[in-house]
Amino acid sequence: MRRKIPPMQTLVCFDAAARHESYTRAAQELSLTQSAVSRQIGALESFLGVPLFRRTRHGVALTQSGAAYARQISRRLEAMERDTLDAMARQGEGGSLSLAAVPTFATRWLVPRLPDFAKRHPDVVVHIETRTRPFLFADAEFDAALYAGTPAQVQSWAGTRALLLMHEDVVPVCSPTLLPRGKPVTPAAVAKLPLLQQSTRPDGWRQWFDAQQVDAPNARGGPRYELFSILAAAASHGLGVALMPTMLVEDELARGELVVACARPLSGRRNYYLVTPERADAGALLQLFSDWLAAQARAG
Known part of the structure; x- marks a missing residue:
C-alpha cells in the first residue's frame, strides 16, 4: 500500500521554516536558496490543501493549522533521527x-x-x-x-x-x-x-x-x-x-x-x-x- 506522505525533503523544509517562521533562515540552515524553500512549502500546501503560512509585514507566520501540523512533524522527525542514530551506533544489532x-x-x-x-x-x-x-x-x-x-x-x-x-x-x-x-x-x-x-x-x-x-x-x-x-x-x-x-x-x-x-x-x-x-x-x-x-x- 502506498502511503499518503509528502516527500521527506519537503517535510524537513517545513520543519525548519516552522521553527524559524522564516524561509530565509530555514534556507540558511539547510544550505538551500530561499526560493527553493518557498517552492517546497508551496508544494506541501498543495499536497495538504491547507495553508500553512500567512504573509506578514516581516515575512511569514504559521497559521493555526500550520502550527498544529508543525508540532506533529517535529516530534516524528526527532523520533526518526533518534532511530537513525541508534541504527548507526549499533550497526543494526x-x-x-x-x-x-x-x-x-x-x-x-x-x-x-x-x-x-x-x-x-x-x-x-x-x-x-x-x-x-x-x-x-x-x-x-x-x-x-x-x-x-x-x-x-x-x-x-x-x-x-x-x-x-x-x-x-x-x-x-x-x-x-x-x-x-x-x-x-x-x-x-x-x-x-x-x-x-x-x-x-x-x-x-x-x-x-x-x-x-x-x-x-x-x-x-x-x-x-x-x-x-x-x-x-x-x-x-x-x-x-x-x-x-x-x-x-x-x-x-x-x-x-x-x-x-x-x-x-x-x-x-x-x-x-x-x-x-x-x-x-x-x-x-x-x-x-x-x-x-x-x-x-x-x-x-
Whole structure:
C-alpha cells in the first residue's frame, strides 16, 4: 500500500521554516536558496490543501493549522533521527528503549542500577527523558514511563497498564542545623519549623500531620518546588524541612547533609510504577527491561 506522505525533503523544509517562521533562515540552515524553500512549502500546501503560512509585514507566520501540523512533524522527525542514530551506533544489532521518568527517581534510583542492565544486555540502549505527569503515549515517542502516583491516578491514565514496582515511605528530613543538637524532634515541633512543599503533592504535609494527629495550621505553607532533587537541595541548605521518600535521599543521609527530623514515616500513599501502552504485545525488548526492573525493585 502506498502511503499518503509528502516527500521527506519537503517535510524537513517545513520543519525548519516552522521553527524559524522564516524561509530565509530555514534556507540558511539547510544550505538551500530561499526560493527553493518557498517552492517546497508551496508544494506541501498543495499536497495538504491547507495553508500553512500567512504573509506578514516581516515575512511569514504559521497559521493555526500550520502550527498544529508543525508540532506533529517535529516530534516524528526527532523520533526518526533518534532511530537513525541508534541504527548507526549499533550497526543494526540490539535495540533501544525510550523511557519517560520522574526526574529524581531516575537520577537517584534507576541510573545507579543501569550499569547492571548494560552489563547483562550491552547491545541495548536506554534513553531517558523527564516527565512528571501522565501523557498520551499516542502523542509521544516513549516505550514506557516510570511514574510515581496513587493507585487512583495510575488507574485513570487512559490507554495504559501499570506494573507496581515498590511502595513509597516518606519521612521529614532537614539540615542538622535546624534541630536542637541535630537530634530528631516530635511531630508537634516539626509543625513549628519552616516547611518545604512539593508542588505536585500539595497535601503531603497535611497527610503526614493528620497521621501523627497533630494540628499544623501551616501545613500547606512554605516555598514550593516541583522536583524532589530541588527539594532535597533546599533542605540540605537549611531552608526548611522536606517530606521526602527515603530511597531518594540515602546519599544525603549517609553524608550527614540531611538528618531525619522525626522518625515517623508515612507509608502507602504513593507507589512507583512502570507504565506501558495497553496493547497485546509489549515487545520482547520492553519485556526484557520490565523483568529486569521488577527484579531490581524486589532487591531494594
